[in-house]
Amino acid sequence: MKRKLCLFGLALIAAHAIYAQTITKQEKGYFNLTEVGYTGGNHTYDIQVSPNKYDGGTSGAYALSLRNINGVFLTNKISLGAGIGLENYTDNDSYFNNNNLFQLFLDVRYYFKNENNTFFVYGDAGTGLKIDDNFRKGQMFNLGGGYKFKVGPKMGMIGSLGYSDQTIKGEPAITKNRYYGLAVKVGLLF
């Protein structure tokens, strides 16, 4: 009897797990998230032109991004992934002043509920590599929150708003070269 009860319990858990996988897409295991985004904010830049003088300034800037994150759900509320992305930063003052970056980063997400539709928060940290003959790199991080909703049996869609920060350094004289702002992203979760 005890064995039957145990088997029944496991069957219930398994059934629940199967049910959850089909409706929430937050089960343990692999996921793939593809996002496109737009960031609006500032570009601040300092360069040391002499031992006693810095030049630079701050201007408005925007960025377009395409990112792909592959990872696993550690629990049905927490996911961990590794991402790659392409991001183009452009200054409002000058369209010629832009940076194309290849990004490598880690992504952590917490979903508030194991449901089809739920809010979540996320954090990314990694590095941005400038796609240019003059190679440069710098750290990046994103923090934000969003909402996930179901659009298919094994597919969800997300929308998010967050803070984005990207630093690009590489030459000693450049003491600050940083883009930061608010990022809006939409993505598909498989």
Add this chain to the structure above:
Amino acid sequence: MLLCALIGLTVQSCKKEKTADISDGIEAGAKDRLSMSKTAFDNLYSEMRKKNSKELPSNIKNSFPEFVSLFHHKPTVISKTSQSIKATSPLMMARKASLQASLKPITKSNVNSDQGAYEEVAPTYDEVMTEIVDDQVFQSMLNVEGEIQVENIIYKVTPYGTFFTNANNYAALNNVFADIALQNDYTVRLEDQATPILMDAVQVESTQYNDVRLLNQSVYFVDSFIEEDLPQPEVTVFPSDAVLDPLIFPNINDAGNTGGNGVTPPSNPEELPIENRQSYFLDNLIMGTQPAADPAYNNNIDYPIEFRTGVGSILQTFFDNSTRYNNFNNKYRMSALMYNRNYGVIKTLGIKVKCQKKGWFWWNKTDAQEIRAGWDYISYKAPIGVEKIGLPNNEFAPSIGQPFLINPTENPFYGVPMWGSGNSYAKRYNLYGWYMKRGDNEIFTVTIPGGLLPINHLEDVDIPSSKFKFAINAGWAKLKEVLTRSAPSSGSLISPNASNYKFPIYPLNGYGEVKYLSINDMENMPKSYVGGISKTTYLNGDYNLYTIVSPQELREYNTDMIDIPLDFRMIEIKLSTNPNKLAFDIGQAAASLITDKLAKSYNVDKGTIIGAVKWDNQWRSIRLNFKMKE
């Protein structure tokens, strides 16, 4: 303005559901002129405006059978006013005799010097009146003399404009009218709606209304027929240095040879007309020796900071660090912060200068021997254009509270002479002024140098602030000296001695109208002596009003920090009318200098913040060159 008032009154009266009888409240038996209450005037005018112009004669005639209006005036009948302005009339002869001393010789084009021949071709005064008063309704309410009485005020419309005064002051009105008629052709407004009416022999005072003047302290006057849109405020497009330099500094730029204006100043400046004395003195100035630099700013680092506006400024507030550092060693440093915080509901602006010591996890504040904080300059920008005015000026009376750019491109040049030691920089300030009342005097006050215009022969070259500020100081002192020395006799100013004022004073004209210029000192002069100030933004033909807050520096001893909140990000200011209370303390440096009209939209534009720290008998300093950016 009178017509605007009439229209305004008409609109008001039109709102009333029931209109009064056309002659209610009006002296129906008035033969010479209509006399009525203000309400009656409103009602009458609005009622008549509704009528067809062809009905006007019968309407007026029916209501006031004995009244002969300007509209009904027969050409064969000459008005009394027309007769009174003939050269041989008793009134004109009396006025001529009375004003003989003060009137300039009357030119032929300027009136009745050849009255007989002139009358053959020119329209008569009455014909001009009929022609020029183009509102037929109003014309039908005026008598043949162009007069109407509302309440106790008599209004006399003339080809020069409208005179009005209390009814028992009618004789004074006629005298002022005669004085104006002596100097101006009554046909002037038929062709020319821009040239101001000459009033040389009349005492003219401004009033609270821009276009109304008080003549001889008893009769009000408004130029009814001048085009309101003229003159337009001039866009200040500054001429090139190459054009200006020989004019402003002939003895510097051509060394007496070529390229200058070739004018040799007379040996005795008293021989010069008032308008030219400043140029003479400026041309003959010799600058002093540049002072040594302040050691507090010898080990300095210059940083740029741009503050964005709007959403960008909120992001900058929360996600960017505006603090900059200068190290004594790897354990001690100084920091300077210019904060421009936008928290959505409140904006703050200020300066913090600290001495810091490295701790286990972060840098902590620590006492320094001395800390200094302040600014070399802070520039404000107002989104309004400014009219230019030449000084002295006798062409028009400025309006109270109105700002003016003191024209640097016409003689006399009020540019402050500034030159660095041993070079040929030709630099000048532009001055802005406000016309204001101080006690019983009307004073044109130049507060602080306005648009910052250090001009160099090269394009967009930073002027080293060491030279720049020294030159400001020296040039400013010289300008005050020049103005004081070149001031003509004071007229009726109550306190005619310039030394009785805190600042030098200067009359705007020498024709009896008391208007004075005062110069406020630049106090607490140069500080950091490093870096430069770009001229670019001031030479774009931008005619907005710029005001510079003069240099300030706060010094404190044995402390770890100076924090100066600058509360004039959006300044609310009441104009001080007491010359002894013009504030120059930190935070109020600009406050007393700007009129209410400007204050609400007066924004910080750019500036240079300075900070210096003395620790272990060593000085470190930072200059933050900040700029507000769209």
